[in-house]
Amino acid sequence: MTDNQPTIYRADWVLPVAGPFVAGGAVAVAGERIAAVGDAAEVAAAYPGAQVVDLGRAIVMPGFVNCHSHLEYTLFRGILDDAQFGDWILQLVDFKASLTPEEYALSARLGAAESVASGITTVADTCYGGTSMAPAAEAGLRGRLYLEVFGIDDTRIDETLAATERRLDEARAAAPPTFDVGLMPHAPYTVSSRLFQTLAAFSRERGISMASHVAESKDELTYVRSGSGKFAHDFREKLGWERMLVQPYGVSPIKYLQQWGVFDADFLAVHCTQATLDDVHILRAKGTPIVHCPKSNAKLGCGIAPLPDLLRLGVTVGLGTDSPAASNIMDMFDEMRTMLLLHRATERDASVLDAETCVRLATLGGAEALGMAAEVGSLEPGKLADLIAVDISSSHFAPVENPYSALVFGANQDDVFLTVVGGRPVYRDGEHPGLDVELLRAEALVARLRLQERSRQGLVRVGSVESGWWQTGGALEEATA
């Protein structure tokens, strides 16, 4: 493929998402961008010299935008499958301290390979050390890396900010052209109100995107409102923060963050399962997008974000898989299906959410939430050619009536057989160009055995392993010093 000789992808169905679906459609790709979308015969007539790739019984759609993940936690898949959120995060603290930097990089490579194979083309990944960015880009993903920040000791705020700035500059210098870097103060129970304010001011000044885990669990609500519960006691003890005062604020986590002025359109509020209608109004007033992670929130017993209210009031919503430590697989079809079923079941109303809206949230909605909708999220001429093809020749699709329904009610990540990012195929029929996925899986298995061995020997403890707290951090280390 060259810039002046486009490639045309033809398929039984093309879903531009920005407009109605096309039966017997095609997408013409020139270089890294989309040149045309529409009826296959018309597109072919417009580009007579183009190479035509006939994908046959397939649905071609924009690649998924996964608005929240932790690729470096892929090695933790399946180890904490039945824990309630508070216990899950307490145990995760131990596991996190037990991987070496090399193992984290391996973990991220595994997660990135799974992502492109499941049709994800843009990722907003969260990471303390920036480890996940290079593996994500190498696998073919584009997106944003949010560097995590922790810190509740306000006497060390200048140090934390200086360290954050250093990490940010390093990550930005190392970022491939397809990635930008933002900041993610971890959550209201691990970041003080002053640090939140400081980071918000710093980010606005430097034009840096922000995100945070917000109103994720009941434990967080109890902590912010009453200064009590698991995060005020067990969690602080675990991190050596027990000497620090816990202040009850008497408000919801979203009101709490609003009063410190952290919300704006470039702040991504992840989870929001505890959001009340008042909270939804706050998010709308601030133009703050949210990330819905239905499977993670359900699996960890956290609850369900008030999606119908968010959509009714016009809040921008993206969809996220969260990490494999939480939701096991990075399958956006599974997220869409779970989202639709949860909301229909809890509202006892089948009209509350339809398949087309689910596909929109998983693609263009996510791009809007990340402020990337001018470039990705839909198939439109001029946008980057990030597209996937879903095989609908298997029996679980026969026959297709409506392609949105087919995707949301019937598809799973294994049905994706082609992933194109910026006009370049990064996954085709089980093959990742330049990536030995079998070797990756074998290495991951070995790393997992080492992790289990450390766990058996009781080496999985905060600060007890050489890798120490470098992953979650400087700030935690400082707090315990």
Ligand SMILES: [Zn+2]
């Ligand atoms: Zn997260």
